[in-house]
Amino acid sequence: MNTLLSIETRNAVLLKMAALLDSERAAIIKINKADLEAYNGEDISMYDRLKADDSKVNEMIASVKHLAAQRDPVGIERFSFKHDNGMQVYNKTASFGTVLIIYESRPDVTVEAAGIAFKSGNKILLKGGKESLRSNLKIVELWHQALKAHGASTDWVEYLQFNRTETQAFLENPTQKVDLIVPRGGERLIAFVKEHATCPVIISGRGNNFVYVHKEADQQIALDVIINAKTTKISACNALDKVLIDKNLPNKEAFIKTLISKLKESKIKILGDEAISKFDDVEAIQSDDIWYKEFLDYKIAMAEIDSNEDTIAMINKYSGGHSSSIITKNNEVAKVFMENVDTAAVYHNASTRFTDGGQLGLGGELAISTDKLHQRGPIGLEHLVTNKWYVHGNGQIR
Numbered sequence: 001m002n003t004l005l006s007i008e009t010r011n012a013v014l015l016k017m018a019a020l021l022d023s024e025r026a027a028i029i030k031i032n033k034a035d036l037e038a039y040n041g042e043d044i045s046m047y048d049r050l051k052a053d054d055s056k057v058n059e060m061i062a063s064v065k066h067l068a069a070q071r072d073p074v075g076i077e078r079f080s081f082k083h084d085n086g087m088q089v090y091n092k093t094a095s096f097g098t099v100l101i102i103y104e105s106r107p108d109v110t111v112e113a114a115g116i117a118f119k120s121g122n123k124i125l126l127k128g129g130k131e132s133l134r135s136n137l138k139i140v141e142l143w144h145q146a147l148k149a150h151g152a153s154t155d156w157v158e159y160l161q162f163n164r165t166e167t168q169a170f171l172e173n174p175t176q177k178v179d180l181i182v183p184r185g186g187e188r189l190i191a192f193v194k195e196h197a198t199c200p201v202i203i204s205g206r207g208n209n210f211v212y213v214h215k216e217a218d219q220q221i222a223l224d225v226i227i228n229a230k231t232t233k234i235s236a237c238n239a240l241d242k243v244l245i246d247k248n249l250p251n252k253e254a255f256i257k258t259l260i261s262k263l264k265e266s267k268i269k270i271l272g273d274e275a276i277s278k279f280d281d282v283e284a285i286q287s288d289d290i291w292y293k294e295f296l297d298y299k300i301a302m303a304e305i306d307s308n309e310d311t312i313a314m315i316n317k318y319s320g321g322h323s324s325s326i327i328t329k330n331n332e333v334a335k336v337f338m339e340n341v342d343t344a345a346v347y348h349n350a351s352t353r354f355t356d357g358g359q360l361g362l363g364g365e366l367a368i369s370t371d372k373l374h375q376r377g378p379i380g381l382e383h384l385v386t387n388k389w390y391v392h393g394n395g396q397i398r
Contacts, residue, residue: 045235095121104185107135171196205370206320214328273303344377
């Protein structure tokens with residue numbers, strides 16, 4: 001078992017990692033190009049996530065520097081109690097131990113997720129996708145250099161070069177202790193991990209996010225939010241897939257026409273219910289199953305809806321439990337929506353694209369959980385810990 005490293009050592013390793021990412025920038029980009037060239041490019045969102053260009057390397061450096069500047073998430077007192085018999089009782093945060101991160105295509109996860117887990121005092125096992133193997137191995141090599149530079153064992157960050165069969169075998173019967181598994185990727189990956197894992201799994205589920213344009217919406221805000229949430233990053237789990245428009249929206253027809261033309265400018269394919277499919281450039285929805293789907297593509301589904309209550313019911317039935325937004329000037333209506341929609345993040349007059357650890361003030365994230373235990377939404381440093389009871393006595397017996 002690895003003994004917990006002091007916070008000074010953990011921070012020094014993170015800062016060394018930042019320096020190495022910078023000095024090895026050209027090598028990382030070059031190796032990543034080989035991964036990109038080897039990828040068959042069938043999935044545009046996968047290709048986008050696989051790329052490690054100059055700006056992506058800058059993000060990696062910023063994330064580890066930011067982690068080094070954060071307070072130690074381990075050993076924070078959450079509760080204290082003085083027993084009648086004189087015992088002093090504390091509950092404090094503690095690291096999980098070993099965290100396994102299973103992910104697809106994203107070399108930045110090898111930096112950011114490993115960094116968050118490491119700063120939280122955990123040993124990290126990384127199982128990346130085959131499409132990013134070269135990039136990942138290069139980054140892990142840098143982690144090992146950073147650890148060695150501060151006298152820490154390279155065991156703290158380990159890369160598992162397993163194929164699917166070996167991964168399944170490891171999940172079902174780990175050859176070393178694993179305390180928590182975090183899968184980052186599509187629904188197939190998450191289902192695979194859930195099916196075979198023998199320890200707790202943080203579920204980072206599908207997005208399938210909704211925006212509701214209430215009849216009292218500021219229509220310019222509605223247009224801005226929908227275009228931003230849909231078009232800025234197709235591959236993001238916080239991207240928008242569904243738009244519900246209040247039947248009683250004033251100048252509804254003009255609003256819908258403007259929205260369609262703006263979506264068309266960004267080459268978005270539009271699917272509509274009976275009311276929306278009457279407009280030009282909209283394809284009729286063939287089956288209600290479409291409302292369950294996360295697109296991760298240049299595609300959006302739109303419908304008219306009767307009320308806030310109907311909207312809440314529809315989102316709670318179909319969404320992935322990730323993010324939803326209401327556009328309205330009516331604070332009371334927004335409050336009802338936000339309290340009753342069952343998603344990890346709820347927005348009023350803002351884009352769903354902010355469901356992200358960095359954007360919500362956590363500095364970074366390991367994943368975005370659509371589970372309710374033990375943390376919901378972005379999983380940051382503060383959440384990658386468990387807790388432990390510390391009880392100090394002087395001979396008390398019960």
